[in-house]
Amino acid sequence: MSERPVGFTPSGPPETILDPEPEEAQAALAKAVEAGDREAVAAVVAASPRYLDAWARLGDLGRDAVERYAYYRIGYHRGLDRLRASGWRGSGYVRWQHESNRGFLRALDGLRRAAEEIGETDEAERCDTFLHQLDPSWPPPDVG
Numbered sequence: 001m002s003e004r005p006v007g008f009t010p011s012g013p014p015e016t017i018l019d020p021e022p023e024e025a026q027a028a029l030a031k032a033v034e035a036g037d038r039e040a041v042a043a044v045v046a047a048s049p050r051y052l053d054a055w056a057r058l059g060d061l062g063r064d065a066v067e068r069y070a071y072y073r074i075g076y077h078r079g080l081d082r083l084r085a086s087g088w089r090g091s092g093y094v095r096w097q098h099e100s101n102r103g104f105l106r107a108l109d110g111l112r113r114a115a116e117e118i119g120e121t122d123e124a125e126r127c128d129t130f131l132h133q134l135d136p137s138w139p140p141p142d143v144g
Contacts, residue, residue, distance in 0.1 A: 053103030
């Protein structure tokens with residue numbers, strides 16, 4: 001269970017902030033992404049299979065639309081598990097402004113794009129709606 005509580009505000013829904021990944025995993029992912037090295041990103045995923053941003057970045061490097069869709073979907077579902085473990089109860093904000101939330105949001109946005117690419121428009125629309133529910137200011141200018 002996360003030590004980070006769900007924040008309640010008098011003016012709106014609760015906000016969930018995921019715990020950050022270990023610094024070593026973040027450094028390994030940053031190096032692999034900077035190099036555009038799909039195998040190195042996959043190695044980060046293998047070493048840290050709960051690392052949401054690693055799944056999203058692996059999706060970015062997928063060889064085709066179906067592979068991208070699969071990686072993003074895994075990141076999305078693992079993200080739902082992490083959110084629930086952090087106190088999220090199916091509603092409330094999960095905002096991009098918090099660095100540790102970005103892997104989940106990146107995976108969800110990647111799933112939206114991949115669903116569009118393979119013609120699964122209803123899934124793409126659900127993902128888009130969910131992104132805006134989680135962060136009403138979606139998309140942020142620095143998504144990517």
